[in-house]
Amino acid sequence: MNLDLTEDDVAFRDQVRDFLDAALPPDLQEAGRRASSVFMDKTYSLAWQRILHERGWVAPSWPVEYGGPGWTEMQRYIFAAECARAGAPSLAPMGLKMVGPVIMGFGTPEQKAHYLPRILSGEDYWCQGYSEPGAGSDLGALQLQAVQDGDHYVLNGTKIWTTHAHWANRMFCLVRTRREGKPQAGITFLLLEMASPGVTVRPIITLAGEHEVNQVFFDNVRVPLSGRVGEENQGWTVAKYLLEFERGGGAAAGLRVTLERLVRLASQEQADDGGRLVDEPAFRRRLGQATISLDAIDMTERRVMAALSAGVPPGPASSMLKIQSTELMQQFDELFLLGAAHYGSPYQPEARRAGSTVAPIGPEHSLMAQARYLNNRAASIYGGSNEIQRDILAHRTLGL
Missing domain, CATH: 2.40.110.10 (Butyryl-CoA Dehydrogenase, subunit A, domain 2)
Structure with a gap:
């Protein structure tokens, strides 16, 4: 797999960056920064969805005949990475990434004609x-x-x-x-x-x-x-098909941006010995382990996206990605809490809201640390617990 950007990829990346600079308003960026969960407040996610829909970019993985942009695997990856770096709010996945592909795969022509345009526009939530x-x-x-x-x-x-x-x-x-x-x-x-x-x-x-x-x-x-x-x-056949898309990746770009934020934070914060937190041996070891895990997730996601572009469902790989990405997210949450130290403890939901005029206790980067840690404890349970995903891998991949 060639991971280098071609001239066309670089041109596409610059096009995406120009679009985000022009179309992503500051209030939606703030909402993206202050999200404590993978599920964004409907007010902000729908506002961003409408902007993307007008541009024709709301469903990167959808086929052209159903309203998708017809992007390559690399273009979809670039778009996700640039949106994450820009702080764009996440879109609700239940329509675009879950039931939408199911309707394409199992729905009647009438269901496709009725529901798919309404999913794209956000008319149906x-x-x-x-x-x-x-x-x-x-x-x-x-x-x-x-x-x-x-x-x-x-x-x-x-x-x-x-x-x-x-x-x-x-x-x-x-x-x-x-x-x-x-x-x-x-x-x-x-x-x-x-x-x-x-x-x-x-x-x-x-x-x-x-x-x-x-x-x-x-x-x-x-x-x-x-x-x-x-x-x-x-319905069990339909449900398994949907769960492959729910579990099937797309997290590496956002996790990469999270890692970059974590490194910046740890470079600014002081460790117990008076040096930088990023240089503290135990923290640095955990950061290195997380970086290796992220590289492995990234490579696997690209293989899955290549298979999807050829019309092949992700299969058991989606279970593997679900395990690795949710557990890595939880590891990052723990490291952010270490960086926030005692400033991660105060309960301040009013200050967390986008547009709030309540001053946070402590630095900005510590404001969301505790809430994200608590919310993301559920990540290894929802969508099928990680223990169940390991059973699926044992059965479908190892034949146990």
Whole structure:
């Protein structure tokens, strides 16, 4: 794999930089810097999505026929890296990176024509109805019941840890349509409207004091059969396809920028011996180990992106990337806390908000350290816990 930038790549990078300089407003940059999670506040993510949509750059990995820009693997990597360096807010992945590819792969022509343009524009804002109180990593145990009644399914049950359900107008959801036989063989994939009668959303406040996730209750909620993606009782196949995209990489560029920020911080902060933190042996060793891990993730992501560009799903590699990228992110969070020292301890959610006039306690770089550490503890659990990902690798790659 040739990792050197060609003249065309350099020209594209400069084009992206010029666009970001002109189109990314300061308030969205501030929101990007002060994000404590991979999921950005809807106000900022949608504002940035609309800017990118107008430019035709909102879905770098989508095929041209569905509204994608037709970029090469390297161009997608360059764009992600430059957005991360510029501090652009992240876009909500549930539509663009998760249900969008599923609709392309399994949806009817009518579903593609209706939903894909609305995902690109942000008109539809999605949440993911997978986990339940008794079915998280063991997703095959889900119990949300869907019973066919004429040309509708009637849903009763609950979903939990539903990110941004309080903002979403759409949900893609796994439901149980059959109880006989193997549990995975009785699951169906549905698209539904969050404004449907009988849907109730209740907030769950995180350790960082933020409202990001929810529990969603379904009380005789009617969903048209036209909302089904794929065949009835074949939702497990659709769900596995989606999870490959949810777990399948795209983190290296942002992690690279995080590493650069961490090195700058450690070069400014003082260690216990009076020298620079970056020169303290134990810190430097951990920083070196993290750098090696990031290089490995970067190379694997590029191989996966090359496969995707050839129409090949990421497969088990997505599980490997999910493990490595989430655990590396948590390692970076720990190193940032070391750099923040006692300034990482104060609980100051008001100062963390973009546009806040509340002065932070301590330097700016310490403001988000604790919140990111707390929020990102969930990263090795959501999307399928890392223990489950290791089981997948053992089964599908090693044949164990």
